Amino acid sequence: MPSAAFHAERRSALSAMLDQPVLLMGNGRQARNFPANPLPFRQDSSFLYFSGCALPDAALLIDGDQHTLFLPTPGPGDALWHGPTPSLAALADRYGIQTAPAEELEPSIAALARRPWSLAVSDPRRTALARRLTGQLLEYGPLNGPERLIEAVISLRLTLQEEEVAEMRATGAVTARAHRAAMAATRPGRHERQIAALFDGVLAAHGLGTAYHSIVTVRGEILHNEGYDNILEEGQLLLLDGGAEAASGYATDVTRTWPVSGRFDGRQRAAYDAVLAAQLAAIDRCRAGVRYRDVHLAAGAVLTRFLVDEGLLRGDVDGLVERGAHALFFPHGIGHLLALDVHDMEIFGDRAGYGAGRRRSSQFGLSYLRLDRDLQPGMVVTVEPGFYVVPAILADNDLLTRFQGDLDLERALTWTGFGGIRIEDDVHVTAGDPDVLTAGIPKDPAEIEALVGTGELRLDG
Ligand SMILES: [Mn+2]
Known part of the structure; x- marks a missing residue:
């Protein structure tokens, strides 16, 4: 399995190609017919490539050499229905990246000198969030983000390590x-x-x-x-x-x-x-x-x-x-x-x-x-x-x-x-x-x- 060091190196490579912060959205769970009956979860592939994280509702903010994985805070019934959630510190250890609660994503973006670029993902709810946070016109499909970001992601993912x-x-x-x-x-x-x-x-x-x-x-x-x-x-x-x-x-x-x-x-x-x-x-x-x-x-x-x-x-x-x-x-x-x-x-x-x-x-x-x-x-x-x-x-x-x-x-x-x-x-x-x-x-x-x-x-x- 690609290591945490692999994902960190890929993030640095992306960052070096762009003079621009990047927000990568992970997918969330999508309903099969009603929300408590979700489709099998599949993480967005670019998100996986730069984070190795296959948890739903995660987001990755890359700002120069500052890389942060934002993860959802478990709700009151989560431990009962879904079991215990590892702490942010344990997840930081697992993925080899600084972690923060999802609530801090919006203020972290507001504190940046420039609004980040982002990509649409197959989950419309997560794409809508990326659209709101970045002010970009993101639409899932072939034109789903800024050209330079898409080209950079393609050039990195095209040849395998x-x-x-x-x-x-x-x-x-x-x-x-x-x-x-x-x-x-x-x-x-x-x-x-x-x-x-x-x-x-x-x-x-x-x-x-x-x-x-x-x-x-x-x-x-x-x-x-x-x-x-x-x-x-x-x-x-x-x-x-x-x-x-x-x-x-x-x-x-x-x-x-x-x-x-x-x-x-x-x-x-x-x-x-x-x-x-x-x-x-x-x-x-x-x-x-x-x-x-x-x-x-x-x-x-x-x-x-x-x-x-x-x-x-x-x-x-x-x-x-x-x-x-x-x-x-x-x-x-x-x-x-x-x-x-x-x-x-x-x-x-x-x-x-x-x-x-x-x-x-x-x-x-x-x-x-x-x-x-x-x-x-x-x-x-x-x-x-x-x-x-x-x-x-x-x-x-x-x-x-x-x-x-x-x-x-x-x-x-x-x-x-x-x-x-x-x-x-x-x-x-x-x-x-x-x-x-x-x-x-x-x-x-x-x-x-x-x-x-x-x-x-x-x-x-
Ligand atoms: Mn085939």
Whole structure:
């Protein structure tokens, strides 16, 4: 877990970049349907990054080398309902920072020579407080604070320190156990819900939650399928996109796809091999100085070779990739930044994913690319190509007209019901070779076939 010294150093780095006090708001508890029934609490990621504090209703004021964590004073019934609250002195010790009661935040800001800059957070009540205390126009979304503050936060969070990478590697190892258990427990007649519960349960048995709602589906062509409504049938592929979140907030994000029966059929194996080859080629490109869009296009070229070989597309590979024809079967981007947020810093819109002078393409497929920076040592990115047979795409008149010469629609329709394959790993960019943080999770087809169906629905995975 990143240490108190790490957070202190990050605060000093932020302070050195700005001639300006900064107020960072932590989130509060948000009601699920009424206040006493709150949603599971998640701290704001920038707040975590600069404080390490995951307590609700906290605030952090950075004024030069004066850093203070303001914490709520427990109410009269709190000890009864929520247990004892550690003293401010004990919390100062835990977080390695001076602490003060929340009541002192407003007078402390009033005493500053300049009003601090702040950022909106996902909790509207806390954003409203930041707005009132700073007089800024803060609105949760891509424009949620002063440009210079957002840019400074992005530049610090963009490349990870060793302690952060170690945390993600450890979380990746737990994620590996959950993926293996899910593969082993898969067999025809079981339910998506059972596999999803097992996956989340193995993480919980290791003391961790999920970083996002796990996708567990035989309808892999529905990219962010949320439901668990299907019984697993012989001949289907099961796609599982899930990852653990560390207690410190760092995420893993891993997808594997395997045959329910434990054996890929001919088409499944051909498509699987192509997605895997695309993924390996893309991972190999995750090196310092490489433009991330080129990682995406490298995977696209490998997939396009397969699409042409299968007769789904026709023409030369380079031309097809340039026109984006492969997006008919690989409609999303190759991946995104990963750290404290699963799509790291997407709270700032495209600012984190697209550096100065770069914008999203308007081309079908490329328009869903969430990241297009030049890779730097210390960045962690996902690499997640896929192959999907999406009925909505094969019935989209605009797309069918645009790619009329490229697509063999009749042949494509014979693949209806195939579903989808995605293979995703988390890659740490270094000064040398790419460092795959989630390498312990089977993706070799023979290894997967040997594992599927060999286990029970047990939480000791
Ligand atoms: Mn992902």
